[in-house]
Amino acid sequence: MMRRSSTRKTGSQNSASSMNSSPVDLFCSASSKASVKELERIDQLFNSYMNKSSDMIDPEGIEALCSDLEVDHTDVRILMLAWKMKAEKQGYFTLDEWKRGLKALRADTINKLKKALPELEKEVRRPPNFVDFHSYAFQYCLTEEKQKSIDIDSICELLDLVLGSQFHAQVDLLIKYLKTQNDYKVINMDQWMGFLRFCNEISYPDLSNYDPDFGWPLILDNFVEWMRERQS
Amino acid sequence: MSAQKKRNFQIEAFKHRVVVDPKYAEKTWKILEHAIHEIYNHNASGLSFEELYRNAYNMVLHKFGDKLYSGLVTTMTMHLKEISKSIEAAQGASFLEELNRKWADHNKALQMIRDILMYMDRTFIPSTHKTPVHELGLNLWRDNIIHSNKIQTRLLNTLLELVHRERTGEVINRGLMRNIIKMLMDLGSSVYQEDFEKPFLEVSANFYSVESQQFIECCDCGDYLKKAERRLNEEMERVSHYLDTKSEAKITNVVEKETIENHMQRLVHMENSGLVSMLVDDKYEDLGRMYNLFRRVPDGLFTIRDVMTAHIRETGKQLVTDPERLRDPVDFVQRLLDEKDKHDKIISLAFNNDKTFQNALNSSFEYFINLNPRSPEFISLFVDDKLRKGLKGVSEEDVEIVLDKVMMLFRYLQEKDVFEKYYKQHLAKRLLSGKTVSDDAERSLIVKLKTECGYQFTSKLEGMFTDMKTSQDTMQGFSATQSADTGDSPTLAVQVLTTGSWPTQPSSTCNLPAEILGVCEKFRAYYLGTHTGRRLSWQTNMGTADLKATFGKGQKHELNVSTYQMCILMLFNNADSMSYKEIEQATEIPASDLKRCLQSLACVKGKNVLRKEPMSKDIGEDDAFFFNDKFSSKFYKVKIGTVVAQKESEPEKQETRQRVEEDRKPQIEAAIVRIMKSRRVLDHNNIVAEVTKQLQSRFLPNPVVIKKRIESLIEREFLERDKVDRKLYRYLA
Numbered sequence: 001m002m003r004r005s006s007t008r009k010t011g012s013q014n015s016a017s018s019m020n021s022s023p024v025d026l027f028c029s030a031s032s033k034a035s036v037k038e039l040e041r042i043d044q045l046f047n048s049y050m051n052k053s054s055d056m057i058d059p060e061g062i063e064a065l066c067s068d069l070e071v072d073h074t075d076v077r078i079l080m081l082a083w084k085m086k087a088e089k090q091g092y093f094t095l096d097e098w099k100r101g102l103k104a105l106r107a108d109t110i111n112k113l114k115k116a117l118p119e120l121e122k123e124v125r126r127p128p129n130f131v132d133f134h135s136y137a138f139q140y141c142l143t144e145e146k147q148k149s150i151d152i153d154s155i156c157e158l159l160d161l162v163l164g165s166q167f168h169a170q171v172d173l174l175i176k177y178l179k180t181q182n183d184y185k186v187i188n189m190d191q192w193m194g195f196l197r198f199c200n201e202i203s204y205p206d207l208s209n210y211d212p213d214f215g216w217p218l219i220l221d222n223f224v225e226w227m228r229e230r231q232s
Numbered sequence: 233m234s235a236q237k238k239r240n241f242q243i244e245a246f247k248h249r250v251v252v253d254p255k256y257a258e259k260t261w262k263i264l265e266h267a268i269h270e271i272y273n274h275n276a277s278g279l280s281f282e283e284l285y286r287n288a289y290n291m292v293l294h295k296f297g298d299k300l301y302s303g304l305v306t307t308m309t310m311h312l313k314e315i316s317k318s319i320e321a322a323q324g325a326s327f328l329e330e331l332n333r334k335w336a337d338h339n340k341a342l343q344m345i346r347d348i349l350m351y352m353d354r355t356f357i358p359s360t361h362k363t364p365v366h367e368l369g370l371n372l373w374r375d376n377i378i379h380s381n382k383i384q385t386r387l388l389n390t391l392l393e394l395v396h397r398e399r400t401g402e403v404i405n406r407g408l409m410r411n412i413i414k415m416l417m418d419l420g421s422s423v424y425q426e427d428f429e430k431p432f433l434e435v436s437a438n439f440y441s442v443e444s445q446q447f448i449e450c451c452d453c454g455d456y457l458k459k460a461e462r463r464l465n466e467e468m469e470r471v472s473h474y475l476d477t478k479s480e481a482k483i484t485n486v487v488e489k490e491t492i493e494n495h496m497q498r499l500v501h502m503e504n505s506g507l508v509s510m511l512v513d514d515k516y517e518d519l520g521r522m523y524n525l526f527r528r529v530p531d532g533l534f535t536i537r538d539v540m541t542a543h544i545r546e547t548g549k550q551l552v553t554d555p556e557r558l559r560d561p562v563d564f565v566q567r568l569l570d571e572k573d574k575h576d577k578i579i580s581l582a583f584n585n586d587k588t589f590q591n592a593l594n595s596s597f598e599y600f601i602n603l604n605p606r607s608p609e610f611i612s613l614f615v616d617d618k619l620r621k622g623l624k625g626v627s628e629e630d631v632e633i634v635l636d637k638v639m640m641l642f643r644y645l646q647e648k649d650v651f652e653k654y655y656k657q658h659l660a661k662r663l664l665s666g667k668t669v670s671d672d673a674e675r676s677l678i679v680k681l682k683t684e685c686g687y688q689f690t691s692k693l694e695g696m697f698t699d700m701k702t703s704q705d706t707m708q709g710f711s712a713t714q715s716a717d718t719g720d721s722p723t724l725a726v727q728v729l730t731t732g733s734w735p736t737q738p739s740s741t742c743n744l745p746a747e748i749l750g751v752c753e754k755f756r757a758y759y760l761g762t763h764t765g766r767r768l769s770w771q772t773n774m775g776t777a778d779l780k781a782t783f784g785k786g787q788k789h790e791l792n793v794s795t796y797q798m799c800i801l802m803l804f805n806n807a808d809s810m811s812y813k814e815i816e817q818a819t820e821i822p823a824s825d826l827k828r829c830l831q832s833l834a835c836v837k838g839k840n841v842l843r844k845e846p847m848s849k850d851i852g853e854d855d856a857f858f859f860n861d862k863f864s865s866k867f868y869k870v871k872i873g874t875v876v877a878q879k880e881s882e883p884e885k886q887e888t889r890q891r892v893e894e895d896r897k898p899q900i901e902a903a904i905v906r907i908m909k910s911r912r913v914l915d916h917n918n919i920v921a922e923v924t925k926q927l928q929s930r931f932l933p934n935p936v937v938i939k940k941r942i943e944s945l946i947e948r949e950f951l952e953r954d955k956v957d958r959k960l961y962r963y964l965a
Binding site for chain 1: 936940
């Protein structure tokens with residue numbers, strides 16, 4: 001899903017929160033010898049994946065990283081890693097982003113990074129983080145300047161990736177619906193956030209607590225109607 | 233307090249010796265008792281009032297009041313028992329008469345006795361709390377006569393029998409009846425109620441229950457109501473003649489309950505004669521009767537209103553959804569107006585102009601008029617028809633009446649903006665073709681629309697009128713400058729239309745004939761000379777022309793044609809025949825318009841100034857056209873109309889619909905922003921409600937559309953969803 005893109009995204013700065021700066025971070029940034037060494041190793045690790053001409057880890061470097069970590073580059077954990085780094089541009093990690101992420105994860109070797117991934121996933125899955133991650137995932141896919149929405153096919157992939165494991169049944173149906181309907185060709189942030197809220201709040205499969213007067217995005221009204229028709 | 237003892241003064245009563253003859257009391261009473269006998273025997277004339285009074289006075293004074301009182305009771309009771317016997321003995325009809333006579337006697341006697349015993353009445357009775365003489369006499373009458381075994385039931389039955397006979401049409405002695413009832417009332421309201429009124433009401437309820445059951449089985453609704461009304465009046469009359477006035481409410485209640493309330497539903501829904509039939513047949517009298525009777529019982533008017541509403545809605549729905557009716561918009565609207573007039577008249581003549589009925593009528597109309605999405609278009613077409621030709625020779629007041637009626641229908645419309653769209657189109661056509669009959673009527677309607685919907689609604693319509701006026705002035709100015717070299721060149725009349733005020737027309741130009749082009753250019757130069765910075769474009773699809781034509785035998789005609797038709801005809805000044813293709817090339821009129829023009833020039837009998845080969849109704853691309861020198865007409869002026877579709881075709885309709893929807897979007901968004909700007913935070917339902925309220929004078933926004941607009945505003949960052957309570961929206965300033 002990490003499509004390559006050459007244009008640099010400048011629009012809508014993502015609202016990834018600053019909750020990564022935990023006390024541990026502050027402690028680590030104290031100039032102890034250990035942390036200096038750790039920083040050095042993180043830099044070295046960056047250099048090993050970096051593209052020399054751009055001073056960034058580019059898609060190729062990410063693929064190399066993935067294979068070293070023994071995860072697929074489309075794995076949700078890579079997206080989570082990007083979230084932890086607050087990576088701005090899809091398919092690229094800058095040194096700053098890399099340092100921010102790895103320092104927070106206390107990983108200065110590829111092995112440590114690998115071991116940190118399950119813990120990272122747990123962190124992301126904690127509710128307030130997950131909302132942030134969900135919104136980050138959308139922003140991360142906006143590659144064009146002033147782009148505000150994402151086409152249906154990409155959204156379906158993203159849905160599966162981000163919500164699929166947690167809300168399997170709903171997400172499957174939602175994807176099915178998105179692919180059959182003709183009213184929407186793209187999905188915007190509001191609708192995307194609505195999907196998460198829907199999965200979190202609406203009891204499935206009876207949908208008993210769904211009330212269209214609650215101001216759900218229209219697309220979800222339509223989705224619910226579509227599901228109810230299927231059920232009856 | 234001082235301990236000093238109070239001294240009580242005592243005044244000794246003056247005592248004089250009273251010689252008490254032990255037999256005094258007995259003797260005196262005998263005299264009085266004798267007098268009472270004489271009074272009851274009608275021999276009172278020989279008695280001395282003064283002597284009797286003194287005797288009674290002395291008895292009381294000498295403390296024989298008790299003896300006097302009890303003696304009175306005994307004596308009177310004895311007489312009443314005798315009277316009772318004589319009344320009992322009376323046979324048949326004389327029973328009441330006897331009772332009445334004896335009652336009168338008793339009253340007279342009582343009067344005299346009371347006068348004799350007045351001193352006892354005033355001093356002894358109050359101090360011993362005994363019953364005063366008059367009341368005592370009534371009580372004794374009640375107990376010994378009215379409540380005696382042999383009279384009580386007989387009396388009641390006789391009275392009820394008489395009422396019954398009167399109800400079945402016999403004439404009874406109402407005077408006697410009144411006296412007897414009056415007697416019962418005199419004996420106390422409880423006597424009247426217990427011994428007469430209660431059983432009377434029960435018997436009446438029975439009577440009317442049976443009778444109404446009979447009536448309802450054999451009468452139609454109108455007759456039934458007539459009978460019920462008559463019964464009600466009879467009972468009221470009865471009360472006024474011989475019953476206690478307080479009984480009126482009670483007995484009418486009984487009649488209402490038995491005859492109306494218990495049969496209400498059946499009456500209203502009676503087949504072929506119930507409320508619906510009365511409404512259909514305009515039975516004002518029957519309807520009025522029903523209204524007046526039903527209003528007397530609980531839920532009565534509600535029942536009528538309910539059935540009327542359902543009926544109007546149903547017939548209205550049939551009317552507006554009947555495909556047959558959709559063919560003729562003018563007739564469609566006329567029928568709506570007729571329907572409204574009909575029910576207005578019913579409500580005013582039969583339903584006492586009841587406000588709640590008027591409201592029900594209005595809400596019914598609003599309901600069904602909006603069932604047909606074409607109602608706004610049709611109402612505008614109706615106005616168009618009236619303002620084009622319908623109002624000729626009609627007085628100003630009548631014009632106002634018609635327009636007011638139209639406005640009334642307009643008020644029912646939920647989609648007033650759709651009406652405006654059509655009205656604009658139709659008005660434009662009227663103004664440009666000079667078809668409008670009365671400028672005053674046009675303006676009057678605009679003023680009405682303005683008062684109803686505000687300045688915004690009519691500003692563009694008024695702009696159109698202004699354009700027409702300005703154009704007149706412009707043309708005067710123009711012809712003044714041209715007067716020198718008029719000569720043979722055509723006269724031009726230009727209407728300069730402000731873009732935006734007029735309905736947008738796809739501006740399809742055509743090639744104007746050289747003669748015309750010349751004048752047009754002169755006008756353009758004149759106009760742009762006085763108005764710099766403007767742009768003129770010719771709307772050739774909207775104009776008309778008068779042509780002078782000479783035909784084969786030299787007969788001259790003036791042809792009134794459209795601009796397109798003029799362009800076509802002018803080609804035949806230089807050629808006698810032309811093919812379709814040649815005409816199309818020379819004029820560049822859009823194909824569909826060209827075909828319509830040619831059709832009206834060549835295929836309509838009596839107006840066929842062109843001849844077509846091959847002869848057929850429709851225009852083909854390979855047809856050839858000839859100047860028809862054999863053309864003849866009775867009239868000098870020949871008006872060649874274009875075959876125009878007056879009612880919108882399906883695609884046009886959809887286009888208008890789409891334009892309306894597009895126009896609504898910014899209005900809805902503006903309303904949302906206005907509301908959110910002042911409220912800052914609001915939940916979804918309230919936004920929808922407020923937007924609907926703000927816009928309902930123009931149209932009824934669809935909640936789904938409102939939601940879409942909200943989402944669009946979120947996307948454009950005018951609003952956001954509240955982070956915590958997601959049904960709330962926040963305004964982002």
